[in-house]
Amino acid sequence: METKGENTGRPTDPARFFTSKTGSNEQIPGCCSIDFTVAVVLPAGGSGERTGLSTPKQFCTFLSRPLISYTIQAFERVAWIENIVIVVAKDSLDLMVNIVQQFSHKKVKVVPGGSTRHRSIFNGLQAFQGRGEGSALKKPKVVIIHDAVRPFVEEDFLLKIAIAAKEQGASGAIRPLVSTVIATTSEGYLDHSLERAKYRASEMPQGFLYDIIYQAYVQCSEADFEFGTECLHLVLQYCGTNARLVEGPPTLWKVTYKRDLFAAESIIKETLSQTACVVTGVCEESTRLACALQKTLRAQDMHVDVISTSLRSSGTFISKDWNFIHVTVKSTCLTDLGELVKTFKESDHAVLYPVVLILVHLDVLEQSSTSERMAALGGIRDLATEAKRINILLYGILLNHIKDAEQWEEAVEHLSQITTALIKDRNPALTGQLLWV
Amino acid sequence: METKGENTGRPTDPARFFTSKTGSNEQIPGCCSIDFTVAVVLPAGGSGERTGLSTPKQFCTFLSRPLISYTIQAFERVAWIENIVIVVAKDSLDLMVNIVQQFSHKKVKVVPGGSTRHRSIFNGLQAFQGRGEGSALKKPKVVIIHDAVRPFVEEDFLLKIAIAAKEQGASGAIRPLVSTVIATTSEGYLDHSLERAKYRASEMPQGFLYDIIYQAYVQCSEADFEFGTECLHLVLQYCGTNARLVEGPPTLWKVTYKRDLFAAESIIKETLSQTACVVTGVCEESTRLACALQKTLRAQDMHVDVISTSLRSSGTFISKDWNFIHVTVKSTCLTDLGELVKTFKESDHAVLYPVVLILVHLDVLEQSSTSERMAALGGIRDLATEAKRINILLYGILLNHIKDAEQWEEAVEHLSQITTALIKDRNPALTGQLLWV
Structure with a gap:
């Protein structure tokens, strides 16, 4: 609409x-x-x-x-x-x-x-x-x-x-x-x-x-x-x-x-799509990306909070949202996500509405090859299958850090569009996919 | 729904x-x-x-x-x-x-x-x-x-x-x-x-x-x-x-x-999602996949035609559908798709409704590496950007051929779900993505 x-x-x-x-x-x-x-x-x-x-x-x-x-x-x-x-x-x-x-x-x-x-x-x-x-x-x-x-x-x-x-x-x-x-x-x-x-x-x-x-x-x-x-x-x-x-x-x-x-x-979908919680670690690049994403999502009338914390201590924010965006630079992020899915499961969080969980993986150093990165994050498919059983829709988005300011702004805008699309459509058939900005 | x-x-x-x-x-x-x-x-x-x-x-x-x-x-x-x-x-x-x-x-x-x-x-x-x-x-x-x-x-x-x-x-x-x-x-x-x-x-x-x-x-x-x-x-x-x-x-x-x-x-979206045209070359594997896809999509009440032809001679079917699925094993398929987009443009086909165009790339030999394949098909992003200007929504789906019959059936089912999701959501933000079955 x-x-x-x-x-x-x-x-x-x-x-x-x-x-x-x-x-x-x-x-x-x-x-x-x-x-x-x-x-x-x-x-x-x-x-x-x-x-x-x-x-x-x-x-x-x-x-x-x-x-x-x-x-x-x-x-x-x-x-x-x-x-x-x-x-x-x-x-x-x-x-x-x-x-x-x-x-x-x-x-x-x-x-x-x-x-x-x-x-x-x-x-x-x-x-x-x-x-x-x-x-x-x-x-x-x-x-x-x-x-x-x-x-x-x-x-x-x-x-x-x-x-x-x-x-x-x-x-x-x-x-x-x-x-x-x-x-x-x-x-x-x-x-x-x-x-x-x-x-x-x-x-x-x-x-x-x-x-x-x-x-x-x-x-x-x-x-x-x-x-x-x-x-x-x-x-x-x-x-x-x-x-x-x-x-x-x-x-x-x-x-x-x-x-x-x-x-x-x-x-119901529109109502569920009006707020999101962006969780980011303490790394400077991911925090900066999270804040830029917050700004572009807000421009689309979404209410977005950014929380800098480890995912493991996320029990405090779990009660209030239907959409979580995890911005990270860590290649071990799937382990953290697995913990979060477990917390959702234990709290019966997604009984009434499907929860959208988006992993945004930022490659800061541009060192790893495409196939290395795909291999490191390939486990998202199994985790997504497990999450879907308890009504959590897990998607991944990959992006590379770009030094040029204008290109970076475009990349953040594209990230924001993909994020919004995943949240609004809430489509179970696309879980476990790794999308590229 | x-x-x-x-x-x-x-x-x-x-x-x-x-x-x-x-x-x-x-x-x-x-x-x-x-x-x-x-x-x-x-x-x-x-x-x-x-x-x-x-x-x-x-x-x-x-x-x-x-x-x-x-x-x-x-x-x-x-x-x-x-x-x-x-x-x-x-x-x-x-x-x-x-x-x-x-x-x-x-x-x-x-x-x-x-x-x-x-x-x-x-x-x-x-x-x-x-x-x-x-x-x-x-x-x-x-x-x-x-x-x-x-x-x-x-x-x-x-x-x-x-x-x-x-x-x-x-x-x-x-x-x-x-x-x-x-x-x-x-x-x-x-x-x-x-x-x-x-x-x-x-x-x-x-x-x-x-x-x-x-x-x-x-x-x-x-x-x-x-x-x-x-x-x-x-x-x-x-x-x-x-x-x-x-x-x-x-x-x-x-x-x-x-x-x-x-x-x-x-x-309007539902009405546009009721028919599709699957275009496949003469290769045996892609024809077989196209027919299997037709069967699973039909089970979801979609009317699906399969046409074995080269994309270049596709002028005959262009008038009747809003959804095209191109099943191919060729690594040069993007050139063919580019021709099809050009034909759509010349005929003003997508003036009234956005047309969904899905490339399904089947890797029969399992020989090429992930990154080789990503490189060969990476051009889909530029083509998608061009296509979107004339209201054509282009998406890519990659799958590997699997010998085990049961696993293959599951893969076709998954392909069918992704295809249906792309057609029904018709979301412009996800064009140019390569999804994996």
Whole structure:
């Protein structure tokens, strides 16, 4: 994408989106007002007909992880959400349980769904009543209902929905209409069009006092279970609760068509590509190269830190980034890299997202021959194969030191382009390659 | 994207979408019934606020080409469309004229827009009256009005819209509603929701008898010009023409948010990655490798042809593909590749899309050393730099022949993965690299 500027189609704050796994109440204004319990029900039984794919879209994978896992993570990182109930078709129960295990999701309970969306939601609500399978979860004050295929919902909006639900009994996300809505005659002609300002698209999440939504489902008819579309209507009809509507951000969008799967993958890749950590030893040349690289990467809107340390003592920075660039002049650098891969493995660092690890080997003396250097670094292929098993994508880049200042600047620019390409594409097929600047 | 299956979010037939530059009446059932003249007006003056980008979205680029050019191409390839009038803001006139030249668009006239969408459309219509700047275009029977930011519209749907407009006076594309539409109270509460089956989203393109839409604009009020949203209403109100509504495919979607820019880029890349042409000499080993590669690429749903010929006589296949893989055992292969690049240049082959050209060099005898081979093929970097100037992305892959059948199969699989990655990512930063299997 050759554009720059503020992005309104993805989370506005990627740092919060990706790093705050445990949630952080201090960051959110008004968050201290959450003095009640909140749980989530995620119906995930859809068949995904509109994507045209054989796999239901909640189970389609990007970067080796199914969409549903990203949505679970969006709730799991919020400290004040206690439980997440995932409702899936009976056929998908095993698959879902495996996903929860593979990506180390906590707070999650998987329950079987019903024949319609409303029956599935009701099944999910019953998990708090001890009527579903297994032991009952603690009944929450507020329950948030969301779609499995809206992975980019953010904490501040969930907070608004939860508070509005607590105060009003029910709340729902709305968005402006993108297209003009028209009424058609039965013969297929234009009848009239709606005044856009008076109408909104009803989106998810929606929030409810648990007792209200549960009572609405207990009382509602078979026809409601079969054909009803909106939970907001059920609470209005059976409990007299009129929902407060809250205007949501564009990030609430729903993965509906295959183009949305593409968009979701690109957004996640872009978000992962915004920061990098350049690790360099104490050698003067490598430090200078690291700083020059930092400058060119920053010019591309990337946030780049440079750390001068030995790779072995890298435990301190390992938690914060998805991209590491190791700049070195040492021919024994693969041993150090092997240690770093081991540290990643022990800390389960790359369970949720693939980590990019780029070795930049600078030949300062221009003494070694091409084949000597290839031989010394040839082991990168085996290390890359090992690293890929734990979701670490390892690439190598070789460059020679150039005395001419202008040529050197060009070389650094080329290095920066290759680095950015490897980080953005995050392509597993190219790991273990040694590229040349 | 790790999914397979039919794709409903992009053109259903990429071959037609990308290759039929001149259009082809035989392919379209009922196309012979186009015995009237059709022109297009494309208002492209939007500011693109919703993408959050500083560049209006019609000028955002993918694969080095602005979105508006893809939309123009969608009409230009249709044989029965005579003229395309692009209406742009006065500030963007020069930019637009440059785009038309750079991408060799024919049939196009660029005119300045007005202060609102309706004024811009009226300006576009006046280009057929000799009242705009420059000489008048021939007045068409039917005019199609479309959005500059819906690049995936297909010929068969344009045909339906044109015929319905000819018969009925006006026609418009509709799509099912994605979300439930609700009416809100002035206090921000739920009032009621619409019965989804009775309503549709009004989309583009729309078609009109030229005289009808022109008369509607001549008669309409300042308020219509300022605040009106639908051309369909103007013809109803001022000419009594009730539009026929035609259900359109998902490919009519509008690039609205930045996520849509991502999706558009991915769709175009995917479409370009579905076919490849493997060119191999007459040497037995390279032919065998080419056939093995064809087999593994086909297993990934790619359509792959193998041609045994010298590269120099490649003029016959040059017109049909966006991806070429040259499998060779010759150490002089760069000379041949240089000739091919020259042929591409002379035929302006890569004006619209970047072409991927992959050199696969097979070392049969295992006699040459690494550095000898690197030296022989080192010239690929200069050739790649030259090729990139004309939008050809050149990469090299080296592999050694392996006698052990199982290891050889693994090597071919690895080759296939690297090839697919290069074709799909289409990343200009990695051109000129020699990768190793």
